[in-house]
Amino acid sequence: MKKVLLSTFLFTLFSQVSFAQNQTTVVTIKNNADAPTINKNIYGHFAEHLGRSIYGGFFVGDTSKIPNTKGVRNDIVKALKELKIPNLRWPGGCFADTYHWKDGIGPQQERPTIVNQWWGGVTEDNSFGTHDFLNMCELLGAEPYLSGNVGSGTVQELADWVQYTNFSGKSPMSDLRKKNGRTEPWKVKFWGIGNEAWGCGGNMTAEYYANEYRKYATFMSDWENTGGITRIASGSNSADYNWTEVLMKNIPINMLGGVGVHHYAVIDWAKKGDGVNFTEDGYFHTMQSALKMEELVTKHSAIMDKYDPEKKVAMIVDEWGAWYEVEKGTNPGFLYQQNTMRDAVLAGATLNIFNNHADRVRMANLAQCVNVLQAVILTDKAKMITTPTYHVMKMYSVHQDAKLLPIDFQSPLYTFNGESLPAVSASASKDKSGLVHISLVNVDAKNKNKIEIDVKDLGVKGFTGTIITSAKLQDYNSFDAPNKIVPTVFKGFENKKGKLEITIPPFSVVVLEGK
CATH class of the missing domain: 2.60.40.1180 (Golgi alpha-mannosidase II)
Incomplete structure (x- = not known):
């Protein structure tokens, strides 16, 4: 009798599995x-002063034997142009709220150094600054997205940065820009007002940050450029729906161009797992975390709809991607990880979510572009490779500015x-x-x-x-x-x-x- 029951069970199980597969x-x-248009900026990227993202990644200096244009690697520019990179976020990340932009302008040899307290405790010599980044964006044909310093900066400092980059008339900051070799302004459209204000950007409460945002946004004006600037609030950490609620409730819609959301696909923050040597268990739970993006976007959108039914304010998912333990033998503070087929699947599924929510999600930034986290490009001295994630984003670039079906x-x-x-x-x-x-x-x-x-x-x-x-x-x-x-x-x-x-x-x- 037991043999009959076992045989029946196995036959039923096999039949169910076969049916499921067929x-x-x-x-x-x-x-x-x-239907809405899929904004090309959903396919944006992120470059923080972190590990080998900038130095040894994008920027090798104009004396390098690696072919470059004013210090920026030509092979990376070519690869990203083929990717149709629409925008690039800089200088952070956590680094943004310790970054003082005036340290990175003028003659390189005169720029002060600081210690990058967030990422590896390395010395930052500021040899890659505002001119270098914005000129690189011009080479790439990408819109720059600047993250302003709210954590350790001032309202005046950020207002001056807007004037320095965007004003064509006579002013103290436009005169300084011209003195530093740039006559015409870059006309930067996208501005982040702080980063992760709930954490490394100041450990603020949502109510306190909303007031800080209103203050900073008030003094960030750009009357000269068509459409002005898009001011983006430092958004929630994953499922912190209260953060989005407080911002949408307390910040006037006419001051708010976008609200951020950050979400990383992580198995466990205490034990993130290996980037290459993982089991199916590691794969499944990474994808489980990644696919939570559907729920996050849906619930944050519902909150935004309460206060902004016309959907004037964009959801900006300006940090997303997989986060694993660093590759063995590399600096733990540099966040260097390999990129497998798991990451290709994760990227494709996430981008599908963004496409399908194009009515509200109008910008996103994969973390990060070169040599950090879920990078699309990895370098080793003169060598450069593109990752599976790069190829998925290139395949998906056909959706940029297309009408959603x-x-x-x-x-x-x-x-x-x-x-x-x-x-x-x-x-x-x-x-x-x-x-x-x-x-x-x-x-x-x-x-x-x-x-x-x-x-x-x-x-x-x-x-x-x-x-x-x-x-x-x-x-x-x-x-x-x-x-x-x-x-x-x-x-x-x-x-x-x-x-x-x-x-x-x-x-x-x-x-x-x-x-």
């Missing part, structure tokens, strides 16, 4: 004329040790030339997923596809094998009478283009 997810795409589907589940996550992530858009792009992610670490999409009403005749995947979740691009993971042609789909039938492999990211 079921088809039906995705409906709506061609909605009222809202989607509807019920995701199958990826189950591990009794816990479950949505296995399929998706978003879609239609650009100004009429091209339709559908981005799909299979989060499941073991099973392929079948997806069906009705595309008859999208006005396209045929599709092509690109995929990024690899043999193992732990695979990554190294300096010895820089092209181990690169996008390839995806052929795992058929268009049958206006219905796309797609089979997407485990832990992979796909972008389909219809024209």
Whole structure:
């Protein structure tokens, strides 16, 4: 009798698993004329004075043998331009609230030094400053996003920085800019008023910071440039919904261009796990933390809607990404980690969330761009490689400034040790030339997923596809094998009478283009 029961149980279990692996997810795409545009700034990046992000990363100095333009690496500029980088946030992060911008202007040899108290206790010589960063943004074709010092700075200091960078007439700060070699202003649009004011930016309460924000914002004026400046409040730490509530309630909408949100995919802050040598347990719980972004964006949006039903204020997710233990043998304060297929899946799923909430999320900044956390570029002296995350963001760049095509589907589940996550992530858009792009992610670490999409009403005749995947979740691009993971042609789909039938492999990211 026991053998019969066991056989029946195993047969039932096998049948359920087989069904789960062979079921088809039906995705409906709506061609909605009222849908929002996916702001290109969702695909922004972040460069803090941290580890080898600036020095040894972006900036090698104009005497370096590494090909550069005024000290900025040419290979990095080329790679980021190919990525269509829309904006870059600087100088922090925690570093921003100890940074005094006047230390980084004028002749380099005359600039004072400070100790970077946040990241490794290294000496910061300020050889990379305002001119260097803003000129680099011009090379990149990217909008600069400057984080102002509220923690240890003054209202006058930040107001002077706005005038220095943006005013073309005669004033003390524009005269100083011209004296330092820049005649025309850069016209910086995006300004962060402090960073993580609840933590390293001053350990403030939400009520206290709201008042500080109002004071700083009052004196940051730019009457000369069309549209003025976008002032961005230091936002919540992940699920701190009270922080968003207090800011939206206490700061007038006409003073508020954006409200930030920071969220990192972390298994456990006390034990973050290895960036490469991880198990499926490590993968599952990292993705569990990353996919919480859907809940965070939804709940913060609901609070913002109470006070701003017209959605004038943008949600700015200006720090996001995976955070692991540093690579063995590297400085713990430099936050250098490798980038595997896990990070590619995480990036694709997160960007789908941002795309689908484009009515409110209008800027985001991956942390960080070069050599820090979930970087898109890694360097080793003269060598440079692009990571799996880079390739996903390049594949997804087709969504920039395209009209969102809202989607509807019920995701199958990826189950591990009794816990479950949505296995399929998706978003879609239609650009100004009429091209339709559908981005799909299979989060499941073991099973392929079948997806069906009705595309008859999208006005396209045929599709092509690109995929990024690899043999193992732990695979990554190294300096010895820089092209181990690169996008390839995806052929795992058929268009049958206006219905796309797609089979997407485990832990992979796909972008389909219809024209």
